Amino acid sequence: MPLDDQTLSKLLRLKRHEQPPPGYFEDFLKEYQYRQRAELLRRPAWRIALDRWEAFTEGLTLARFTYGTASVAVLCLAGALTYNMLEHPGSSVRTSAVTLAQSATVGKPAQVMQVATATQFEEGSRGSSLTPQIRIPDALLNQPTVTGSQHPRYILDARPVSYDPPFDF
């Protein structure tokens, strides 16, 4: 219903005395940003990401296909690594173990032999905790080319097999 001048004047007079609640102006900016963010989040996440990506690339000077190519390359590399790890589980661990063993064997053979001897003794002691608590991964010990051909383990136990038995016989 259209308002005539009289009605409008009356309404303006009436509105002139209205005041916002206390703190309205202090919270105005916060409320505005909150509503803005809420409005923004109504959109799907991929759309937001795309908008941001577009905004980012607009500021760059390189050709767009350059970024596309780099993205594809990164995806291919990640895929290849994932495939390799699934096909050969623990391969990265083994590689590092072999590297460790090779460096240890070449640089400090005595220490490697000491560890191997102690570990073997621990196994030989039927599970009792007799030896220094040194454990090396089986992957490292099972490398025949590392500990097998070059430097065998020279055997001498660090202590004899011993027990903690009751005095029964």
Added chain:
Amino acid sequence: MTLLLTFRTSTLAALCATLVLFAGGARAEEGSVADSLSKEVKEVFERCKGAVVKIEASDKNGHLCGTGFFIDPSGTLLTSYSVGGESRDFVVSCQGNVKTTARLLIADPRAGIAILKADNLPTCTPFLPMVKPASGLAVATPVVTIAYPMDMPLTPSFGLISGFDLKYLGRFFATTHIRASVPVQRGQGGAPLLNMKGEVVGVIISSIDNGSSCFAIPVEAVEKIHRDYERYGEVRPGWLGVLVCATSAAGKGSTAEIERLEFNAPAIKAGLRPRDILLKIGQISITSPQDVLNASFFLTAGEKTSIVVWREEKELTFSAEPAERPLSGAPIPGLQAIPTVSATSEDITLRLR
């Protein structure tokens, strides 16, 4: 006056000459002791080195290398459990670069030794004789070991017997070990410990404190394992079903008191009772509960043994036939523990109810 001077001068000269002679003699004697020692070690080394071999093998951890020695002319080899107990593909290198294969006959982790058999050996293989058990091995007896340390050639080491130990760092061995002040290195596990006659008194199984000394399993324990193998084809530790405790009221010099017996166990069948003081098990005298551990190592399941006890101021001898030790933790059918000596009559009554 001249005569007096001449007398004094001649006396002084004689004194000096005596001192010089005495000092020279002492030095000469000192030299002769070292020379004599060196000569004896060299003789033992030359006499025994032909029987000591390098043993190479493989186990789940890779390639290993240790020492061993022949104990008979048919090629029976003795080494430590760590070298031969869980290994395969044995290659034995004798003197003169003769190599042959070998196989495992028996191994005992309790004693820490393994017995192998070498194949295709030349006739008249040199071997090391075992010392007689009653030969009186004592502290400070000189001993020699001949072994292959690391990848070095056959090497002699000399030292003294430092003691006979049943425990080390709070844990007990299965049997008494020889502790010798012989420096050892890796690769010498399984080497023979020899007296100055070239007889085996033990097998080196471990080092002490970074190789300044070593532990060796005595030849008696080795013979027990070897004998079990020859008779039964396996190691047969015996079990009597006796629990021993230390008592303050020592009887006949022993503090090893029977605390408990198992029903139907060989000990109770033989006539032993709680509170008996153990004096002797087999040929081994008992003075403390620790001696019981050593004596029990030599029990063989199925072979009768004598047990001497002190009961009511009398020395009694029983004959018991050890059985095979029941599996640890497994309940023994129909067996219950006889009340311990510390149990009161009230406890026993309660249990019977």
